[in-house]
Every structure is written in structure tokens, then in C-alpha cells.
Amino acid sequence: MTDLTTLTLASLRDGLAKKEFTATEATSAYLERAEASGPLNAYVRLTAEKAREQAKASDERIGKGEARPLEGVPLGIKDLFCTDGIPTNASSKILEGFTPTYESTVSGNLKRDGAVFLGKLNLDEFAMGSSNETSAHGPVINPWRREGQDTKLSPGGSSGGSAAAVAARLCAGATATDTGGSIRQPAALTGTVGIKPTYGRCSRFGIVAFASSLDQAGPIARDVRDAAIMLTSMASYDPKDSTSIDRPVPDYEKALAGGVKGLKIGIPKEYRLDGMPSEIDALWQRGADLLKEQGAEIVEVSLPLTKYALPVYYIVAPAEASSNLARYDGVRYGQRVHDDDINELYAKTRGEGFGAEVKRRLMIGTYVLSAGYYDAYYLRAQRVRKKIADELAAVFEGVDLLLTPSSPSSAFGLGEKSSDPIEMYLNDVFTVTANLAGVPGVSVPAGLDGQGLPLGLQLVAPAFGEEVMLRGAAALEEAIGFDAQPTEWWKS
Amino acid sequence: MSLDEATVRKVAKLARIAMSDEEITPLIGELNGIIDWIEQLQEVDIDGVEAMTSSVDVALPMRADTLTHDETGGGKPGEIVANAPKTEDHFFIVPKVVE
Numbered sequence: 001m002t003d004l005t006t007l008t009l010a011s012l013r014d015g016l017a018k019k020e021f022t023a024t025e026a027t028s029a030y031l032e033r034a035e036a037s038g039p040l041n042a043y044v045r046l047t048a049e050k051a052r053e054q055a056k057a058s059d060e061r062i063g064k065g066e067a068r069p070l071e072g073v074p075l076g077i078k079d080l081f082c083t084d085g086i087p088t089n090a091s092s093k094i095l096e097g098f099t100p101t102y103e104s105t106v107s108g109n110l111k112r113d114g115a116v117f118l119g120k121l122n123l124d125e126f127a128m129g130s131s132n133e134t135s136a137h138g139p140v141i142n143p144w145r146r147e148g149q150d151t152k153l154s155p156g157g158s159s160g161g162s163a164a165a166v167a168a169r170l171c172a173g174a175t176a177t178d179t180g181g182s183i184r185q186p187a188a189l190t191g192t193v194g195i196k197p198t199y200g201r202c203s204r205f206g207i208v209a210f211a212s213s214l215d216q217a218g219p220i221a222r223d224v225r226d227a228a229i230m231l232t233s234m235a236s237y238d239p240k241d242s243t244s245i246d247r248p249v250p251d252y253e254k255a256l257a258g259g260v261k262g263l264k265i266g267i268p269k270e271y272r273l274d275g276m277p278s279e280i281d282a283l284w285q286r287g288a289d290l291l292k293e294q295g296a297e298i299v300e301v302s303l304p305l306t307k308y309a310l311p312v313y314y315i316v317a318p319a320e321a322s323s324n325l326a327r328y329d330g331v332r333y334g335q336r337v338h339d340d341d342i343n344e345l346y347a348k349t350r351g352e353g354f355g356a357e358v359k360r361r362l363m364i365g366t367y368v369l370s371a372g373y374y375d376a377y378y379l380r381a382q383r384v385r386k387k388i389a390d391e392l393a394a395v396f397e398g399v400d401l402l403l404t405p406s407s408p409s410s411a412f413g414l415g416e417k418s419s420d421p422i423e424m425y426l427n428d429v430f431t432v433t434a435n436l437a438g439v440p441g442v443s444v445p446a447g448l449d450g451q452g453l454p455l456g457l458q459l460v461a462p463a464f465g466e467e468v469m470l471r472g473a474a475a476l477e478e479a480i481g482f483d484a485q486p487t488e489w490w491k492s
Numbered sequence: 493m494s495l496d497e498a499t500v501r502k503v504a505k506l507a508r509i510a511m512s513d514e515e516i517t518p519l520i521g522e523l524n525g526i527i528d529w530i531e532q533l534q535e536v537d538i539d540g541v542e543a544m545t546s547s548v549d550v551a552l553p554m555r556a557d558t559l560t561h562d563e564t565g566g567g568k569p570g571e572i573v574a575n576a577p578k579t580e581d582h583f584f585i586v587p588k589v590v591e
Binding site for chain 1: 495499500503504505506507508509510511515519522523525526527529530532533534536538541542543544545546547548550552553555568571573574575576577578584586587588589
């Protein structure tokens with residue numbers, strides 16, 4: 001029998017429906033592989049027993065002809081999604097021992113559609129990071145290595161566990177979240193596909209909050225079709241999230257076949273950065289050429305405010321985080337460090353419970369919101385943000401999509417960027433504008449660099465342009481024909 | 493604008509984060525580096541630009557003002573306090589606040 005973990009999510013779904021194999025077999029194959037993936041540190045918690053029960057229930061449904069869209073498909077869940085009865089810690093010490101009594105809407109939607117949950121995936125603490133090194137569980141290791149070397153590389157972040165698990169075939173697909181690039185950058189660094197949908201497309205209910213005006217859930221999967229299938233299930237209108245949009249969810253899989261003929265695709269010239277590796281530039285040009293060969297019109301566009309997107313982000317996101325994370329006070333959930341004085345209890349609990357990067361961002365956020373600085377920093381950032389969003393909207397009057405690189409480099413070594421916060425922040429230089437403006441973006445594998453490491457290309461669409469964006473992504477994917485796999489050095 | 497040690501300590505107090513001297517010292521340099529970097533926003537002309545307060549252009553939806561157990565979490569005191577470090581009779585227990 002074929003190794004079921006080699007099948008794409010779509011093939012697995014189809015094979016299950018045709019009863020070529022069972023959900024129990026598929027789940028066992030994935031659990032076995034996940035259990036032997038210790039060195040990657042992608043899972044923080046496997047829920048094998050629950051997964052086997054879910055698989056058994058799926059097999060019964062398939063037997064009765066009652067299969068749902070994702071019946072029996074084994075998925076991994078980023079440990080930022082609250083899962084009823086299963087500990088959820090956001091890779092933070094302060095949430096040790098927290099077991100939600102409710103399910104996030106996105107994971108609930110996947111369950112409703114019959115998916116099997118294998119376990120919870122590692123991430124940067126509270127999704128704050130671009131390398132997975134800020135996790136209280138230790139970093140995730142990228143399944144990819146530089147050719148002929150055994151240096152441990154980062155899978156990117158914050159959805160590093162999700163990206164690594166998909167790249168190493170430890171699940172058929174994974175949930176992820178993206179506040180400044182946390183789906184697309186790790187997808188690029190691991191040769192996987194990641195979609196950040198339009199703000200409001202997926203409910204934020206039950207996702208541990210980081211920066212609420214930017215956070216958005218999406219899938220990381222092996223190819224564009226798999227990601228589209230997952231997004232169709234994950235997206236929904238949800239009265240429990242007041243920013244969720246009441247708009248029908250299309251079947252994104254059906255959008256893939258459209259092709260790019262007649263589409264106008266913009267190349268933002270300001271994304272050509274000084275000091276960017278020439279290989280990235282070459283793959284970007286190649287991507288544009290491939291889309292052109294398939295009938296798209298490629299035009300250069302200008303987004304002069306691009307360089308201000310990251311500084312805006314590093315005011316807005318920490319400000320929102322400082323407000324959101326005020327809830328971790330040692331009173332209602334998580335860890336508490338006792339003191340007879342309530343203010344000391346708060347301060348000690350938070351001092352012990354938060355890691356260095358989270359503290360840094362909470363300090364920045366508290367500072368930019370404090371009396372005397374609010375107008376100069378926070379309000380100014382929100383006004384520049386509006387200008388950036390307007391500038392992008394104006395460009396989308398003339399083009400259907402934008403094509404850009406997904407990240408400014410391929411996977412980097414652990415510790416290589418963690419000593420300088422700003423250098424780490426620059427990882428999101430190509431992705432963060434989509435979050436500020438609330439528009440969707442997708443990263444597709446573009447090829448390997450000279451070291452044998454994957455690089456990604458990003459397509460960005462106007463709000464609710466997911467279908468056109470995925471048409472472009474599918475066309476790009478087919479033309480590039482990326483089929484490289486990491487060597488399985490981690491298997492014990 | 494630069495943050496001196498006293499300002500960093502004040503911000504830590506506002507953020508309710510207890511920090512040792514070993515944590516404060518490197519943070520002074522790091523925070524100044526980040527603040528210097530975001531300072532470049534001062535050069536953008538924002539005259540007449542409204543602050544962006546929402547990523548999507550929609551009005552906040554209203555719901556009927558009724559208690560719905562499934563949607564707003566009413567009627568679940570046991571679940572609300574289930575994860576609290578210290579509780580009694582569905583109350584959160586904290587040190588004495590008022591003498």
C-alpha cells in the first residue's frame with residue numbers, strides 16, 4: 001500500500017470517499033510519522049487517542065454514505081486556536097495549564113466538516129516572532145537544510161510549527177494565523193503554500209488575540225488546491241466576531257481552473273530592495289515571465305509608501321497587543337505568582353510568565369499609547385496606515401493582482417537574526433502591507449536557491465479577491481512545477 | 493526622543509511587568525533602537541488624513557439585547573472560572589484590595 005502521508009489533502013479526501021483506504025489508516029500513518037519527528041519540535045502536543053476516535057467516527061460516516069467535505073482528513077492545529085478540552089498555551093509560559101472550555105470557530109468549522117485533529121503545533125510566543133525562536137517550547141527546526149550541511153535552520157514564524165509539519169508531512173494540512181506575515185513567510189521558507197485571507201473572512205473567535213485589527217486565520221498546505229479546500233471550510237460569517245463579514249463563502253477549489261489569461265498583474269517597483277539576494281530577484285522575474293506566457297499582462301506599479309509599512313506595524317501591533325495581553329493577570333486563567341499586594345501579583349505573574357520578545361512588544365505598545373506619546377506615535381501610525389491602504393486600493397484600480405517575493409531571504413540559521421529585533425522584523429517587509437490594508441495574500445513555492453532552500457512568491461489581491469488570487473496562484477504553481485522535498489534527516 | 497532608564501522603568505510599571513535590573517539594562521538600548529526606527533514616520537505628510545480604525549469598511553453589527561447561552565456565554569459560571577488559579581463558589585479569588 002502507498003504511504004498515505006505522501007498523498008495531497010485532495011487525493012486523501014478523494015481516496016477516503018472512494019474507500020480506497022480508511023480514515024483510521026490515514027490517521028495512524030500520520031501519527032506514526034509525527035511521533036517520529038521529535039527533532040523538528042513541530043508538535044507541542046499530539047492528541048493521538050482523540051484523533052483515533054475521530055477517525056473511527058469518520059470511517060463510520062463514510063460507511064453510511066454521510067461523508068462531509070473533509071471527512072477523515074488528518075490536520076494539525078496551531079496552538080493559538082482554542083480547542084475544547086485540549087490544552088492551548090500559545091507557546092507561552094503564562095498560559096501553562098490553560099484548557100479551553102470552548103472551540104475556536106475556525107477549528108470548529110473544520111471539525112464540522114469532518115476533519116481529524118492530530119495535535120497542536122508550535123509557534124512563536126503569542127505569535128510574536130518570525131523564526132519560532134520565541135516559543136516557550138523551544139524553536140521549531142525547519143525540515144529543510146542547506147545542501148551538504150547540518151546547520152539547524154528556522155522554519156520562519158510565527159506559524160513555524162504549522163509550516164514545518166506540512167513540509168515534513170506530519171499532517172495533511174495545518175491551520176495558521178497571520179498578523180504581519182506569519183502564514184506567508186514560514187510557508188515561503190518551507191516550500192509550502194500559505195493563504196492569509198481578507199480581514200474578516202475567517203472568524204477570530206477563540207483565537208488567542210495578538211493584534212486584533214491585523215490577525216487573520218488561514219491554511220498552510222502542500223499545494224494551492226489543498227489550501228483552497230481548507231480555506232473553504234475555515235471561512236465563515238460568525239456573529240461571535242463583530243469584525244467577521246457576512247458574505248457567502250465560495251467554493252475556492254472551483255476557482256482554481258480559471259487561469260490568468262487577461263489578468264493584469266502589477267510588479268511593485270519599491271519591493272526591489274537594496275541588498276536583496278539576486279536569486280530572489282531572478283525567481284520573481286521568472287514568476288512574472290511565466291504568468292505572462294499564460295496570458296497575463298504584467299505592468300510595473302508604484303507603492304511609494306511601502307517603506308513605512310513595517311514602522312507602522314511596529315506601533316499598531318504592539319499597541320493592540322499591550323491591550324489584548326492585559327488579560328493575563330494571574331487571576332482568570334494561566335499561571336499566577338502570588339503576592340499579598342494585587343499590583344505586585346499582576347507584575348510578578350507577568351514578569352515570570354512572558355518571554356523576552358513579548359515583554360519588548362508590550363513595553364513598546366504601552367509606551368506608544370501612554371499620555372503624551374499617543375498622538376505622536378499611535379495616532380500618526382493609524383493615519384499613515386490609512387494612507388498606505390488608500391495607496392494600495394488606488395493601485396488595485398488598475399491591476400487585478402500584485403506579484404512580489406514572499407520573504408527577503410531563504411531559511412536562516414537559529415540565532416542568526418535573533419540578536420537584533422529590527423533585523424528580525426524586516427522578515428515581514430513584503431507581507432505586512434496586506435495586513436495593514438486587510439487584503440488577502442498567498443505564498444507559493446517559487447523554487448530553490450543556490451543552497452537548496454525553498455523561496456516563495458506572493459500574490460496579493462484586493463479585499464475579497466481570494467478567487468482571482470487563487471487562480472493566479474494555481475497558474476503560477478503549475479508553471480513553476482515545484483516538486484522538491486526535504487531529506488528526512490530527522491527520522492529516528 | 494530617547495528613553496532613559498527612568499522612563500523604561502515607568503513603562504514597565506504601567507505595563508504591570510516586574511523586571512530585574514538585568515532585564516531593564518539591555519531593554520533600554522533595544523527600545524531606543526526600535527523607537528528611533530519608527531521615528532521615520534514623522535516624515536510622512538498626514539495632513540487631512542483620517543486615522544484608520546478598522547481594516548474593513550463595515551458598520552458594527554447589532555444583535556438583539558437578550559441573553560443567549562450559546563452565543564454570549566451566559567449561564568456558564570463553572571466554565572468561566574474553570575481555568576482560574578484560585579476560585580471559590582464561582583468567584584475569582586484575589587488578595588485583599590480594600591482595607
